[in-house]
Amino acid sequence: MMNSNELHPDEPTSVAPGYLLPEVVEVPPVEVSEAATAIVAVKAEHHAEVALPRELQSIVGQYLENFLSDRTREAYVSDWRDFFRWMADAGVAVATPSDVTESHVIGYRNFLREKYSPTSIARKLSALSSLFAKLKDEQIVRWNPVEGLKRPKAIAKKKRTGFTDQEVNRLLDSIGTESLKDLSDKALLSFLFYTGARVSEMLSVKVRDFDQVEGVPVVHLRGKGEKLRTLPIVKVKGLIDELVRRRGKGKDAYVFTAVYATREEAMTRGAVNRLLKARLKGLGMDATRSVHSARRTVISNLLQAGERLEQVQKIAGHASPTITLRSYSIREEPMAKNPLVNLNYKG
Numbered sequence: 001m002m003n004s005n006e007l008h009p010d011e012p013t014s015v016a017p018g019y020l021l022p023e024v025v026e027v028p029p030v031e032v033s034e035a036a037t038a039i040v041a042v043k044a045e046h047h048a049e050v051a052l053p054r055e056l057q058s059i060v061g062q063y064l065e066n067f068l069s070d071r072t073r074e075a076y077v078s079d080w081r082d083f084f085r086w087m088a089d090a091g092v093a094v095a096t097p098s099d100v101t102e103s104h105v106i107g108y109r110n111f112l113r114e115k116y117s118p119t120s121i122a123r124k125l126s127a128l129s130s131l132f133a134k135l136k137d138e139q140i141v142r143w144n145p146v147e148g149l150k151r152p153k154a155i156a157k158k159k160r161t162g163f164t165d166q167e168v169n170r171l172l173d174s175i176g177t178e179s180l181k182d183l184s185d186k187a188l189l190s191f192l193f194y195t196g197a198r199v200s201e202m203l204s205v206k207v208r209d210f211d212q213v214e215g216v217p218v219v220h221l222r223g224k225g226e227k228l229r230t231l232p233i234v235k236v237k238g239l240i241d242e243l244v245r246r247r248g249k250g251k252d253a254y255v256f257t258a259v260y261a262t263r264e265e266a267m268t269r270g271a272v273n274r275l276l277k278a279r280l281k282g283l284g285m286d287a288t289r290s291v292h293s294a295r296r297t298v299i300s301n302l303l304q305a306g307e308r309l310e311q312v313q314k315i316a317g318h319a320s321p322t323i324t325l326r327s328y329s330i331r332e333e334p335m336a337k338n339p340l341v342n343l344n345y346k347g
Helices: 053-062 070-089 100-113 118-138 165-173 181-197 199-203 237-247 269-282 292-305 309-316 321-327
Strands: 041-044 047-051 212-213 216-222 228-232 257-259 265-266
Touching: 053 070, 053 118, 053 237, 100 118, 118 237, 165 181, 165 212, 181 199, 181 237, 181 269, 199 269, 265 269, 269 292, 292 309, 309 321
Parallel strands: none
Antiparallel strands: 041 047, 212 216, 216 228, 257 265
C-alpha cells in the first residue's frame, strides 16, 4: 500500500492547474501493458506537463488491465481525460485526486448537458465514478465525488426499425468486390448482418480471432463486461479471407479498418454509420437507420423464426433473456395474419 502522504502533502504542490490525463506519454515501464500505462501525463496548449506519482500510475494501469479490449480501455481513458481537461479549461486548480469535489462533478455534468445526450452523459459519469471507486479502494481518496450524483434520465427512444429480408439482400448484392473499398464495405456489412455483433465488437476483431470449431468457421467476440462468445461465420468467411489476403494483414491486425490509398487506420462507430448511410442513399433506401439496425434485424429474425430465446440471448451476448425480449421486438405482421383472426372456440 502506498504512503498517503506522498499523494496528499500538507503543503500545496507546484503542479499546474488541471489534474489532467495524458495525450502523449513517455515514462519508464511499469508492470502493466502499454495501453494501460497511457494514463500518466498530459501536455495541453496552456498547461505544463503533469505527471502522476509512480504508485498512482501503477494502480490506474492495473485497473485498466481488467479490460481485455483495447477499445474499452481507450474509451475509459478518453472519458477520464475529458473530465480533467474540462477542469483545466475551467481554471480549477487540482493537485491531487482528493481535491476533486462533488461540486466539480456537478459543474462538469451541467457542461455535458450542452453537448451530449443523456445516454452519453450517463456513460461519462459512470466511467469517472469507476476511476474514483478504484482510488477509494486503494485509499488514495476518502470518498467518491461521483457516487450518489443525480444522473440524467434517458430520453424515450424512437420506434426501433430494422431491415426486411429483401432490403438486406438488395444492399449486400449491390456491393461488388473488385475495388478494395467495395470489398471492405461488403465484408463489414455482411459480418454485421450475419452475426448480429455489436459495432464495438466488430471493430475489435483481429485476424487471430477467427478460428474453426468442429469444422465450422467461427469468430471469437469480446462483448460487454469482457464476456467472450463464439459465433459461426459460414456466410462471410470467404469475404473475410479475401479482405485479409488483399490487405496483407497479420494475425494481430484489426480486420475492419478504414481504406485509404496509401495507409490503413482504425474505424470508428461514426465511420461505420456513415458508410451504411451512404450505401443506403445510393440505393434510394431509408437512410435514417443506423448500423445497430443490422443487429436488431438479426435478433428479430431469429425470434421470428422461432429459435429458442435462450439461444438468441447467447448469440446476442445479452446478460438475460429479458433484455433480448425488451430490446428486440419480432417484426410486425399484417393485421390479416394476426392469430386472433383465426381464433375459434370449439364447442
